[in-house]
Amino acid sequence: MIVTHPTDYEVHLFHEGSLYESYNVFGAHPETQKGVKGTRFSVWAPHAIEVEVVGNFNNWEGSNHGMTKLNDEGIWSLFIPALLENEIYKYQIKTITGKTSLKSDPYAFYSEVRPHTASVIYNIEGYDWKDQNWFKNKKKKSAYEEPLAFYEVHLGSWKKKDGEKFYTYRELADELIPYVLEHHFTHIEMMPLVEHPYDRSWGYQGTGYYSPTSRYGTPHDLMYFIDQCHLSGIGVILDWVPGHFCKDAHGLYMFDGRPTYEYQDVSVRENEVWGTANFDLGKGEVKSFLISNALFWMKYYHIDGFRVDAVANMLYWNTGGTSQKNEYAVSFLRKLNEMVFDADPSVLMIAEDSTDWPFVTGPTYEGGLGFNYKWNMGWMNDILKYMESEPRNRKYLHDKVTFSLMYTYSENFVLPFSHDEVVHGKKSLLNKMPGDYWQKFAQLRLLYGYLITHPGKKLLFMGGEFGQFDEWKDLEDLDWELQDFEMHRVLHEYFKELMKLYKRTKALWELDHLNEGFEWIDANNKDQSIFSFIRKGKKESDILIIVCNFREVVYENFKVGVPAFSYYNEIFNSDGIQYGGTGKINKMKIKTIEKPFHNQTCHLEMTIPPFGISFLRPVKTRKGNNSNGTEKKVRSHVTSRRTR
CATH class of the missing domain: 2.60.40.10 (Immunoglobulins)
Structure with missing residues (x-):
């Protein structure tokens, strides 16, 4: 020996x-x-x-x-x-x-x-990666100026064999990747894959931080899945939990009989909400363990980013009934982000943070926490509260829609409709919508349209794309049989078309994090619950006019102020017959009227669909003459980008 x-x-x-x-x-x-x-x-x-x-x-x-x-x-x-x-x-x-x-x-x-x-005992070395071009191409791009759309997945309940057996990592490569491509998502966000003893913790209460769960196969099997994602042009985000861990006897808790990975002080050690123990983020050995873990997932599994769970629980701890800042956590998060970006500047570090902590996505050298994205929990809560209200009462909640634009450029945001919103009695997104059967689907189409057109990157939890009627059942797979029903089938097609439009439309993502990328047309029409705004790309001609109607009323010849282009085409309408709507669309090219309205130099008149959203794109020639009498062409403008 x-x-x-x-x-x-x-x-x-x-x-x-x-x-x-x-x-x-x-x-x-x-x-x-x-x-x-x-x-x-x-x-x-x-x-x-x-x-x-x-x-x-x-x-x-x-x-x-x-x-x-x-x-x-x-x-x-x-x-x-x-x-x-x-x-x-x-x-x-x-x-x-x-x-x-x-x-x-x-x-x-x-x-x-x-x-x-x-x-x-496992030899982690030896997997033959084929994704070199993925990383070459990724380094040439800026995530801030690209479309980002995350499909959040719990691998154990997305789909099951015979309704009860897990798909393996390798089988999921054949099943899940084509599905994600078909829906035009850019990334798969996997709920935590660290080894965990209890299925229903979904991986959030881990015991093996360096050990991907063996439920679905070996570490090399997971590497194969991620490699295949990259070869298909899909990024992979890992939900990661550096704040707390489970207390099962074989795990980290009281590892050698006394507090080791957790805080010594019981008042901050015990996480009573989740029945877990909080990591001692002030202890050097714990920082080495956790920061190494993030870098390990990047090195050995080629993970493209982390959604860092429960940042609010890390930043603040409750002692004696009062909430206090945890300076250990602040220091840890800054060092974590610095080390991750030092290893790979293209990685996405996404904070799941429900607090108003300032500058979460600001660089650490300017006093920020150093993330490059943060979930916009305020937007999510506000828009869902608005949508769940009776349409006739929405005029009293008008600011739930407008308020997000007061702070949307204070951070780099992801707009999340995650698993947290469709479990524990909260109902599915479809079932949150008030009204009859048709109205539920119409409002969900509207909600998805608003998600895609609001500034910020996008996230949807699995099942939302085809209108899962029940909330998420974590021990069963999704209700795939719903696609045999017409309204679910056409909603599914609508979502795919919407995502395709999102990815190919620069105005919806190119200036996501600069206020030059958004302009209200009318944010004050609370009586009719109609909102209109402009999304803009870098080129002056890259604009979209968005009109949202959150009531069931149809309006003909409705006036909307617009920039001075000669004509507009409606390129997308959630009320299309093919999507289960009533067909209140604008088929013909719409000529603008040279009279100011809504603080715009011109306006147009259009049909407003019930519970609908309309996308209008200008014809690429702008009104006005040059000195030779020819019509002016649209000028491009160049704008700087805000980066991490």
């Missing part, structure tokens, strides 16, 4: 919080020492009295495989002269009280399929 350990410098960095490849130091690694092939184990357990490696290879009896503690630093190491790949193991830890516990390896690369809880 040979005892080995990390270098003194690695130990120093780990305790300092700056060992950003700590997964190379800790965990189980095949290694050759002094000509002997074997497996090296290292674990941090500062309060342990003894630590042994146990598994099938020694019949779970560790007396011959005791680990050595290094210089009172709390790091234990052992080299076993045998290549133990695919063997299962745990650490048997004797605590200061004399009790013994069996713990999974915090740095394990693979785990047993639940309900079993042992770690698996």
Whole structure:
């Protein structure tokens, strides 16, 4: 038996919080020492009295495989002269009280399929990636000036074989990727894939942060899925939870009998809302563990970004019934984002934050938290409250639609209709809509149109695209049979057409984060609940006129102020017959009238559909003459971009 350990410098960095490849130091690694092939184990357990490696290879009896503690630093190491790949193991830890516990390896690369809880020795190297062109092309683009549309997926309940068996990562590559392409999403956002014991935690209460869940296959199987996404032009975002972890006996909680990964102070350690423990974000070893974990997912799984869960819970903690800022979390998040962007500036770091913390997407050198995107929870809550109200009462909630434009350029926002809005009795998006059967579908079409045309990137949870009527049932797959019903089928087609339009229309994303990209035409028509506005691209001719009617009333010859183009065409209307609407569309080219209206130099008259949204695009010639009497052409304008 040979005892080995990390270098003194690695130990120093780990305790300092700056060992950003700590997964190379800790965990189980095949290694050759002094000509002997074997497996090296290292674990941090500062309060342990003894630590042994146990598994099938020694019949779970560790007396011959005791680990050595290094210089009172709390790091234990052992080299076993045998290549133990695919063997299962745990650490048997004797605590200061004399009790013994069996713990999974915090740095394990693979785990047993639940309900079993042992770690698996796995060679993470060796996958042959084919996505080099994906990364080359990604680095040439700026996400801020591109369409971004995330399809949020829970892999275990998107679709099941025979209604009960999980699809594997490799099978999902064949099933999910073509579906995402068909719907014109740019990214798949996967709910947490870290190993977790309880299916219904959806991965938010993890035990194996370096171990993608074995429910759907091996780590190399997941690499294959992500590789196939990239080869198909789809980015992959991982929902990631650095704030808290579950308290199952084999996991991180009280790892060596005392608070190790969690706070010492019980008042901030226990997360009573979720029944979890909060990571001690002020502890250097925890910072090394978590920041390394993000970089690990980028390096080994080619993840394109992270949706960082529960940022509000990290930024503030409740002590004695009062909410206080957690400066440890602030420091951690800034360092996390700095290290991630230092490794790859094209990565998307998206904060799921419900607070009014300023400058979440501002650079750290200017005092920001350093994310490049934040979920716009205020917009989501406001527009859903507005849509759930009776149409005749919407005039009393008018500011729920207009208020978001008061702050939409204060951060770089993603507009989310996520899983959180369609569970726990909240009803599906379709079933939130008031009114009869037809009105529900009409208003959902309108809502999706408004989502696509409001400034900000887009996110939709699975099932919303075809009008899941029931809320999300996490133990079953989606209600795919609904597509046999006409209204669900045509809604599905509507959504695909809407997303296609979004991706090919620069006015809907090119100036997403600059106020030059949006202009109200009429934000004050609360009595009719009609809103009109302009979305703009970089070129002066790249504009869309958007008119939304949140009432069931049809209007003919309705006046809308517009910029001075000669003609406008209606290029999209949610009330089209083919989408299940009444057909109140504007078929013919609309000539503008040279009289000011709505603070615009001209106006037009159009049909306004019930519970509908209309997209109007100008003919590319602008009114007015040059000195030679010819008609002026539209000029381009160049505008600077706000970046992280």
